[in-house]
Amino acid sequence: MQFSSRLPIATHILLCIVTFDGKEKLTSDFLAGSVNVNPVIIRNTLGKLKTAGLVKVDAGIGGAHLAKDPQQITLLDVFRAVEEEDDLFHFHDNPNPDCPVGCHVHDVLDDKLDGVNDAMKAQLASICLQTLIDDLQHKIQSEKE
Amino acid sequence: MQFSSRLPIATHILLCIVTFDGKEKLTSDFLAGSVNVNPVIIRNTLGKLKTAGLVKVDAGIGGAHLAKDPQQITLLDVFRAVEEEDDLFHFHDNPNPDCPVGCHVHDVLDDKLDGVNDAMKAQLASICLQTLIDDLQHKIQSEKE
DNA sequence: ATGCGTTGTAACTATTGACATTACAACAAA
DNA sequence: TTTGTTGTAATGTCAATAGTTACAACGCAT
Numbered sequence: 001m002q003f004s005s006r007l008p009i010a011t012h013i014l015l016c017i018v019t020f021d022g023k024e025k026l027t028s029d030f031l032a033g034s035v036n037v038n039p040v041i042i043r044n045t046l047g048k049l050k051t052a053g054l055v056k057v058d059a060g061i062g063g064a065h066l067a068k069d070p071q072q073i074t075l076l077d078v079f080r081a082v083e084e085e086d087d088l089f090h091f092h093d094n095p096n097p098d099c100p101v102g103c104h105v106h107d108v109l110d111d112k113l114d115g116v117n118d119a120m121k122a123q124l125a126s127i128c129l130q131t132l133i134d135d136l137q138h139k140i141q142s143e144k145e
Numbered sequence: 146m147q148f149s150s151r152l153p154i155a156t157h158i159l160l161c162i163v164t165f166d167g168k169e170k171l172t173s174d175f176l177a178g179s180v181n182v183n184p185v186i187i188r189n190t191l192g193k194l195k196t197a198g199l200v201k202v203d204a205g206i207g208g209a210h211l212a213k214d215p216q217q218i219t220l221l222d223v224f225r226a227v228e229e230e231d232d233l234f235h236f237h238d239n240p241n242p243d244c245p246v247g248c249h250v251h252d253v254l255d256d257k258l259d260g261v262n263d264a265m266k267a268q269l270a271s272i273c274l275q276t277l278i279d280d281l282q283h284k285i286q287s288e289k290e
Numbered sequence: 291a292t293g294c295g296t297t298g299t300a301a302c303t304a305t306t307g308a309c310a311t312t313a314c315a316a317c318a319a320a
Numbered sequence: 321t322t323t324g325t326t327g328t329a330a331t332g333t334c335a336a337t338a339g340t341t342a343c344a345a346c347g348c349a350t
Contacts, residue, residue, distance in 0.1 A: 004308060005237040011254060012237070016246045027325065034244040037237060038310050043326065060318030062325040075257065088265075090337095092150040092157070092182060099179040101161045104284045109156060112220065112272045119268035120233075123261045132253050139249045149337060172296065183339050188297065205347030207296040235308095 006082040009035055010045050017064055018133050027062045052081035070133055076124040088117045151227040154180055155190050162209055163278050172207045197226035215278055221269035233262045
């Protein structure tokens with residue numbers, strides 16, 4: 001069981017936007033070429049990022065740009081933009097209320113699982129887009145040499 | 146996107162085993178009654194827990210018991226027993242190698258996403274079965290009053 | 291040793307979500 | 321108005337979860 005590829009794809013898109021802004025026209029076709037998925041996936045993802053206030057998209061003429069400073073965007077922002085914000089774990093539906101265990105599992109487990117959820121979110125929040133950009137630039141530079 | 150209900154179900158089963166051991170015969174039918182899922186799901190889950198060395202199951206006669214001290218079992222053990230151990234995030238398959246972004250996203254993102262993975266695992270590892278049992282007993286006691 | 295209740299599995303189905311793809315209306319600039 | 325693009329709906333495919341039925345293998349009790 002794992003998450004969809006939405007977060008990686010969205011991050012890839014953001015990195016492209018920063019890298020190519022001003023140099024290329026960032027249409028969904030262009031982005032689809034780098035990410036290597038269908039342009040409609042790009043448009044849907046871009047739509048979610050736009051709703052979340054992370055990017056601006058020029059309808060008609062085409063092209064996407066960041067709406068915020070890369071230092072102000074964390075992976076948690078991206079995650080929340082593209083994934084449904086629900087609990088990490090899916091609790092089984094109807095534990096038996098007449099069983100001493102069944103009627104309390106929820107109470108006992110929910111807190112702990114929320115903690116796991118929070119740990120994951122905190123880690124995502126600790127990574128900002130600027131860091132990724134710096135890493136990326138570094139890789140690109142060291143490749144040229 | 147979220148995990149399956151396997152971890153909650155497996156934890157529920159373990160709590161039942163501890164709570165009812167010696168008092169009830171812990172057949173898959175009995176457990177299915179508390180968890181409220183199909184007995185086959187219980188048997189499959191129990192099979193995974195057995196493979197992981199967490200429980201012992203008496204075939205034929207029926208009945209399940211812990212194979213380890215509840216203090217020695219963490220939620221990470223349970224998680225690993227019942228979920229496929231793969232990366233939390235599914236990376237999109239073939240980023241364009243001819244694009245400066247596409248050929249480096251993996252390098253840039255993998256470490257960070259592994260970090261998120263590790264954070265989640267660490268949190269799971271910090272919760273042991275004994276703690277859950279204590280919590281559960283406490284809830285049961287305070288209800289009686 | 292035979293019958294009974296249980297486990298271990300395989301097979302089948304239904305449901306859901308991810309992702310790809312086609313199609314087309316809405317939109318903005320030249 | 322033409323052109324290229326976005327936004328979005330509709331559809332198809334695939335994989336995973338979970339429910340269910342069925343039955344062989346197993347182990348105790350009589």
